Amino acid sequence: MKKIVVALGGNAILSKDASADSQQAAILKTAKVLAEFIKKGHKLVIVHGNGPQVGNLLLQQVAGSTEKNPVMPLDTIGAMTEGSIGYWLQKSLRQVLQAENIDKTVATVVTETEVLPDDPAFSNPTKPIGPFYTREEALKEEKSNPTYTFVEDSGRGYRRVVASPIPTKIIEYPVVSMMLENDMIPIAAGGGGIPVSQSSDGKYIGKEAVVDKDYGASKLATSIHADELIILTAVDYVYVNFNKPNQKALTQIKVDELKKYIAENQFAAGSMLPKINAAIEFVEQTGGTAVITSLDKVNELLDKGIGTKITA
Numbered sequence: 001m002k003k004i005v006v007a008l009g010g011n012a013i014l015s016k017d018a019s020a021d022s023q024q025a026a027i028l029k030t031a032k033v034l035a036e037f038i039k040k041g042h043k044l045v046i047v048h049g050n051g052p053q054v055g056n057l058l059l060q061q062v063a064g065s066t067e068k069n070p071v072m073p074l075d076t077i078g079a080m081t082e083g084s085i086g087y088w089l090q091k092s093l094r095q096v097l098q099a100e101n102i103d104k105t106v107a108t109v110v111t112e113t114e115v116l117p118d119d120p121a122f123s124n125p126t127k128p129i130g131p132f133y134t135r136e137e138a139l140k141e142e143k144s145n146p147t148y149t150f151v152e153d154s155g156r157g158y159r160r161v162v163a164s165p166i167p168t169k170i171i172e173y174p175v176v177s178m179m180l181e182n183d184m185i186p187i188a189a190g191g192g193g194i195p196v197s198q199s200s201d202g203k204y205i206g207k208e209a210v211v212d213k214d215y216g217a218s219k220l221a222t223s224i225h226a227d228e229l230i231i232l233t234a235v236d237y238v239y240v241n242f243n244k245p246n247q248k249a250l251t252q253i254k255v256d257e258l259k260k261y262i263a264e265n266q267f268a269a270g271s272m273l274p275k276i277n278a279a280i281e282f283v284e285q286t287g288g289t290a291v292i293t294s295l296d297k298v299n300e301l302l303d304k305g306i307g308t309k310i311t312a
């Protein structure tokens with residue numbers, strides 16, 4: 001039995017379209033995969049992304065806002081997505097487990113993530129949110145919203161980017177530990193957690209930002225002394241020379257070797273690099289193991305140890 005934190009990538013939630021039905025259908029498939037960890041007797045914590053959802057909700061808010069019904073700030077919109085995605089996940093996983101006669105409480109913890117108020121990320125937005133745009137559409141959006149920045153996202157189109165500060169603390173981690181001790185399944189630090197900072201009078205203030213869920217998952221996994229951090233995305237392995245004829249899958253790799261590949265710019269900044277950094281952070285802090293693989297390969301991961309396994 002291991003204590004495992006699983007971070008779910010975009011394809012675990014959003015496959016076809018952004019309707020509630022379609023996202024719930026994708027999540028039900030994901031829940032069937034997550035149930036495998038429970039059937040093997042592991043203690044599981046689920047962290048999910050929210051990049052598309054937080055951006056879509058913001059667009060809806062902007063489109064429908066009036067003086068009496070104003071747009072909510074980004075921390076609050078992040079909290080809304082923790083609630084909605086958490087609800088879909090807990091409902092689906094409970095349903096899947098009940099069908100297997102496994103009776104467990106699955107519940108979402110609306111989690112806050114502390115970040116430094118002067119994190120340099122606040123003046124350098126990097127986190128893609130919401131839908132993809134063509135270059136022409138992105139330029140038009142930037143013109144009509146001068147505070148918005150759009151960047152090209154890993155060859156998939158243009159997306160708006162917002163600040164993404166580094167987590168310094170997962171505030172509700174003791175609740176996650178308590179749930180695990182009581183044999184429950186927590187869904188926590190969704191979307192990396194709601195970014196908050198402490199002001200000089202000790203009050204916590206929500207920040208206009210979206211935390212990276214892989215960094216949030218790594219910080220949570222470290223805080224609760226997890227044995228493993230498993231980052232599930234759309235690729236079976238991390239590769240060097242990705243998408244080139246000499247592409248090579250990394251299977252077992254030590255942190256030092258991985259750092260050399262980072263220096264060679266082997267991992268794309270907006271996609272694979274945060275996962276690698278999050279994995280390294282967890283492994284260095286805890287001596288545990290981090291795995292990066294695909295959602296589709298979880299059975300093989302559990303049976304044969306497929307995926308990129310990162311150790312100290």
Ligand SMILES: Nc1ncnc2c1ncn2[C@@H]1O[C@H](COP(=O)(O)OP(=O)(O)O)[C@@H](O)[C@H]1O
Pocket residue numbers: 008009010011049154232233234235237238239240241242266267268270271272273
């Ligand atoms: N060196 C690399 N090895 C594997 N995948 C890479 C690499 N560089 C970039 N990628 C891309 O990163 C993607 C994962 O990032 P992203 O789509 O942002 O993750 P998420 O699953 O969290 O939504 C992979 O699907 C792949 O297309």
Ligand SMILES: NC(=O)OP(=O)(O)O
Pocket residue numbers: 009010048049050051052128190191192210211212213214
């Ligand atoms: N918050 C976050 O990292 O979301 P995505 O993984 O969906 O980009």
